[in-house]
Amino acid sequence: KQEVTQIPAALSVPEGENLVLNCSFTDSAIYNLQWFRQDPGKGLTSLLLIQSSQREQTSGRLNASLDKSSGRSTLYIAASQPGDSATYLCAVVAGNQFYFGTGTSLTVIP
């Protein structure tokens, strides 16, 4: 069974810092990988989707990379802002199943 792990569980950084969130998965046979953002009391918002054939995707200050062979993905956030404070989850799709990590809670301090 696919297991998805996110480290760290929580992260606090000063505004303006660049940061990296990590996601690892145990089975490299994935269809795609997504990064989501969840604000308190809200549902998930899709940030980036990387197909299994791709290595990275970029959207604004966000860049996500995928290394299937090592079972890892990273989400890079440049010039962090207080509005980036949220929980970030990664999810892999494999064999018609969806597997979510438990998330990294990010706090950006003004």
Add this chain to the structure above:
Amino acid sequence: DAGVIQSPRHEVTEMGQEVTLRCKPISGHDYLFWYRQTMMRGLELLIYFNNNVPIDDSGMPEDRFSAKMPNASFSTLKIQPSEPRDSAVYFCASSLAPERQYFGAGTRLSVL
């Protein structure tokens, strides 16, 4: 479009009662997903539908849980009888393809 609409937003009930959660997907989306989120287990996929047909219900925890999608614009998740361990936030999501899912705001269920 108003996005995925879930109701109620909050539900408090007593153990043993029947609970029905409702979801209206985004118009035109042909996939619908039900998730449960808890602190202990994170986000878990319970069941998903394609064109109103259940595709995979392997995540449904037990027979007390059932889900239906009678038409393209409505789905329900029912728990009967409810138990305190069912307390969680239940999310519904819809999409045109399995990848790009749009989530509702969730229903926070408390079973006393």
